[in-house]
Amino acid sequence: MAAKRKSKTARAAIIFLCTVGFFLIFLLGSGIDITEMAGQIWNSLGSSENTASAHAAKLVPEDSDSLLLYIIDTGNSDSMVLRSPDGHSVLIDAGESDDAQYILDTLSALGIRKLDAVVATHPHADHIGSMVAILKQIPADVVYMTDFAASTQTYEDMLDAIEASGIPTVDINSGDTFDIGAVHFTALNPQDRIYDDANNSSIVLLAEYGDTRFLFEGDAEDEAISDMLAQYSELLDADVLKVGHHGSRNATTSEFLKAVTPETAIITCGEENDYGHPHQETLDLLGSMGVTTLRTDQDSDIAIFSDGAAVWYAAAA
Structure with missing residues (x-):
């Protein structure tokens, strides 16, 4: 035989x-x-690493001593990292499962070998899909999560990976605060009420560095936005807004934008995606207020900088 x-x-x-x-x-x-x-x-075999390195080299000066918000182009999903001048880093969301290598390559290109915190805004696959791979490769001090649970394998795998790594977790609720280096974070959502869906249960964070402010909306939609306006209307003002739910029409209202008054808005979305993101209504609202809008489907990776007094940006495309 x-x-x-x-x-x-x-x-x-x-x-x-x-x-x-x-x-x-x-x-x-x-x-x-x-x-x-x-x-x-x-x-092509090394295209992910090459692209990540090229974009980081193009966008971020080697001698930069500014706060850096780096939006990673993961298509119609979310992943971004905030790096403070004193070397502390926070990863907010981790894209889809097939985004892991590009996210890891980007973190490496930015010189990030450890994460002071990871934020999983809500348990949808386009926000936590690569979390397992990232937590296996890069040590983290803490994972901030919403207490809205999901019955998906992606969510269960993330919980298993966190437990296996021994990383402590903290459930975030509105009003909670924490500091990562020189950056102060305040959670504006989820509220005390229980929402029926994960999007409205998204962690919404206000990050303050000096006199500059960044608002990360996750996938929060109409209900959560209405509650935040009622409770935190005076806190919503920000220089930079990470627009909710990839620019969906139900995640941006004129009342909300009037409260935030952003100079710059960031929309994470994929080219010709199946959802039509960003919706034209959202783009029209931003345009009517004179907001500079950056989109990952058009601008690819995006770097936002702050020296504590002013904010500026650079885009890879």
């Missing part, structure tokens, strides 16, 4: 070599530069 298996293996090898030979003959006859093709294939 062993000899028979060896014979089959030999025949398979011959067939494979013949196929490769015919393919090479075809390429030679077609005039295609085989060396160039091989180079393209080789480069």
Whole structure:
């Protein structure tokens, strides 16, 4: 029997070599530069790392001593990292499961080897999909979560990974505060009430650095927005707004924007996505208020900087 298996293996090898030979003959006859093709294939193998490194090098000066908010282009999902001048870093969300390598490559390119905190805004796969892979590769001091549970495998896998790593978790509610380096965070959502869906249960964070303010909306929608306006209308003012739910029409209202008065808005969305994000109504509202709107589907990776007094940005595309 062993000899028979060896014979089959030999025949398979011959067939494979013949196929490769015919393919090479075809390429030679077609005039295609085989060396160039091989180079393209080789480069594509490291495309994630190369792209992440190139974008980081383009956007972030090596001698930068400013606060950095780096929005990672993960398509129609969320992942961003806030790095303070004193070397502390916070990862907010972790995209889809197939975004893991690009997120890891980006963190590496930014020189981030450890996370002071990880924030999982809510348990949807487009926000926690790569959390397991990231927590296995990069140590973190704490994971901030919403207490809204999900019955998905992605969510269960994340909980298992957190438990296995021994990282402590903290359930965030509105009014909670914490400091990461020189950055002060205040949670404006979830409220005391229980929402029926994960989006409205999103952690919404206000980050303050000096006199500059950043508002991270997660996927909060109409209900949560209404509650935040009622409870925190004076706290919502921010220089930079990470627009809720990828620019969905039900995550941005004129009343909300009037309270936030952002100079810059960031929308995380994928090219030609199935949801039509960002919705035109959202873009029109932002435009009517003169807000500079940056989009990952058009601008790719985005870097926002603050020196504590002013905010500026750079985009990869």
